Amino acid sequence: MDDVLVVGAGPTGLTAAIELARRGVRVRVLDAADGPHRGSRGKGMQPRTLELLDAMGVADRLVSLGAFELAIRRHGADGTAEDVVLNRAEPDPTTPWARSLIIPQWRTEQVLRERLAEEGVEIEYGRHVTGLEQDDDGVRVALEDGGTVAASWVVGADGGSSTVRRELGIGFLGETHEEVRLLLGDVELDGLDRDHWHMWSEPGPLVGSGAMYFALCPLPATPTWQVQIAHSDPSVRSSEPVLRELIDALAPRIRVRRVETCGDWRLNVRMVDDYRVGRVLLAGDAAHVHSPAGGQGMNTGISDAVNLGWKLAAVAAGRAEESLLDTYTAERLPVAAGVLGLSGQLTRRQFWHRTPEQVRDTAGFATNYRGGPLAVADDDGPGPRPGDRAPDAPLVVDGAATDLFAERRAADWTVLAFGGPAPAPELPGTVQVLDADAIAADGVLREAYGASDGDVIVIRPDGFVWSRCAAALVSTN
Ligand SMILES: Cc1cc2nc3c(=O)[nH]c(=O)nc-3n(C[C@H](O)[C@H](O)[C@H](O)COP(=O)(O)OP(=O)(O)OC[C@H]3O[C@@H](n4cnc5c(N)ncnc54)[C@H](O)[C@@H]3O)c2cc1C
Incomplete structure (x- = not known):
């Protein structure tokens, strides 16, 4: 029996499979299609999504194959033309990508498939899932070709007309x-x-x-x-x-x-009211569909998969209680609801009539899990708070220039200790403790995190702040 069966090899399923496989989980990926999709569909990759994919080491490849936000040339009926630039944001040391990347979805999927192949996982095409049953020990999936596949867990990333969702009996309201x-x-x-x-x-x-x-x-x-x-x-x-x-x-x-x-x-315009039934979890279009206005669908699916990946890897490996998976629905359902609202507003207006807030929201930087079940409570203060996006910063490690995003790839959890050492807390996954002052290239790291001497900031595997506290308060059990 495999640890996890991913149904659907679109951007969501591929991302989930990479996140699981790179953490040592045995994964199989089935897709009903004969081979990769050829259409360009989701061609707008948001900058926050690039940050999430950078943790898997594919952002540079994607950037080399795309272009950052083309100016819109608006043609009038009288033959006149006017150029419109929607987003003028520029990268800075805390934010390596500020605008959406234009790249056809088939190319994004190709890059993800290549990354997954590095983990030894190939997609099994022509395998149409038709049924599913589960008990306390695992899930058995029936295929159109008469075969069955058993796994401990199933991720249903099989798109808007998801068979997995239907088999779970979860409604698609909207x-x-x-x-x-x-x-x-x-x-x-x-x-x-x-x-x-x-x-x-x-x-x-x-x-x-x-x-x-x-x-x-x-x-x-x-x-x-x-x-x-x-x-x-x-x-x-x-x-x-x-x-x-x-x-x-x-x-x-x-x-x-x-x-x-x-x-x-x-x-x-539809979404589920739960992402999980027992050992089966939904992600991407299988859980929410809406207008492509604002370029959100694929991005939201990839973000679902990144949120789910480390949690399911920890549970499948017995490093975390199953209840960790309940935080997946709790964190992602409000995000999907927000995306349905945003894309609905944008559908009803011309492409170039967007407020600065709508442009910012589509970029994905506003997404956070503040107040959610994993955001360790704290008092408000400077810098990102628990549940907020963890920003980048330039570092120098072993004499070589690098950055925090690149260093974070070395472990699931990254602990930034400012003004002195800190013990490694016990967390579900690999943990690295970085002596922030020793590796900071300049003042950007402290400033970006609003940190003072004695602050210990823990960054989650999916690039959000988990907790921030004084060193003495870090739990090691
Ligand atoms: C015109 C257009 C423009 C868009 N632009 C953007 C954009 O700019 N930005 C953005 O973020 N999003 C955009 N989207 C949305 C984006 O394309 C989708 O949100 C995205 O494809 C969802 O990815 P997914 O992996 O969840 O599902 P899918 O891409 O639908 O993949 C599901 C996979 O599951 C497989 N499958 C289905 N049923 C079964 C089964 N029973 N058994 C096995 N396999 C199965 C399918 O073959 C497929 O490969 C756009 C969509 C359209 C139509």
Whole structure:
């Protein structure tokens, strides 16, 4: 029996599998599809997600294959064009990435699959899960091909129409909006510069009277563009002739050379009210679906998987009580509810009409677990508090320039001891204690953490502050 079976090899399932496998958990990943998906779907990777993926060592690879937020070129019906930059935030020593990275989802999945392969795990394609039963000892999953797979735990990352969710009997509460639709495609075309994300917003005969926009986004490190055409007619379907006709009609110089993929999307706004039943846990679109406005779905799924990964690894290895898994629902359910609200606001406005708060919220930096079941209570004070994001800072370790994010990869838990040594607390996973003053490259580390002499700050495996207290209070049992 394997420790964990992950159902679904989208970005959520792949991230969960990496987080488990790199902690020594025996993982299998099954996917119903014949092979990797080809569509560009979730092409906006938020900067906070890059930070989470950096802990797995893949952020630099993703950055090398993407581009940071292209300016939007908004075309008017009269042939005029205006450029709009939504996010002007710049990186700094505490925040290595400040804007969203444009990278097609198939490429993100490829990078994640390669990382998972380094852990010795290959995806088993063509394995469609159809049923599931569990008892106190484990879970048995039935496959369409007649086979069964047993595991101690199952992660259901099988997307919006999740079989795992249905088998658990968990409802998917919310609404379907038949009139909010997109024609989708990945195409090669001529006649447009690749330095902008081109958008047309005038409703007209091209896109139907209910249209909000028509968007062509160049996909970095590929010859292709992502097409999104908003419409409200359930009888219209995306196909090669439809995409060719609509895109070719946009402007005399624009010509489609090749249609690689086409697809249709309609708005579903739904979420579960629990992420766990016994030994089975849901993550990603299997637990929440909403509009792609604001680029949140894949990012939220990856964040679910990072939150779950270290907890399930600790429980599967017997290093933590099962109750640790209840904190997964408690921490992630409010985040999903917030994402449904945010994406709902953004769906109802033009792409470029976003408040600075909405731009900040989509970046993911506002997500925190303050007041949650794992945030060790403390008095308010300077620097990040328990449950807040743990910022980066430049370090010098063994004479070499590095940073805190890179150093954190050496252990699950990182303890920053300021102004003197601290004992290693007992925590579920590997723990490293860093002498903060000895390795700080400059004053940024102290300032970013609002730290004083004697402060001991514990960073969780998923990059949030666990606790902060004076050295004398650190528990070692
Ligand atoms: C046009 C568009 C644009 C988007 N833009 C963004 C964006 O910019 N940023 C963003 O964050 N998100 C975006 N999204 C959303 C994003 O694509 C999804 O949220 C993301 O794919 C969810 O990942 P997942 O791994 O949870 O599920 P999925 O990607 O759906 O993966 C589920 C996997 O499970 C497999 N599976 C399904 N059923 C079974 C079964 N019974 N047995 C075995 N395997 C099964 C499937 O084959 C699939 O591989 C966009 C979506 C669309 C449509």
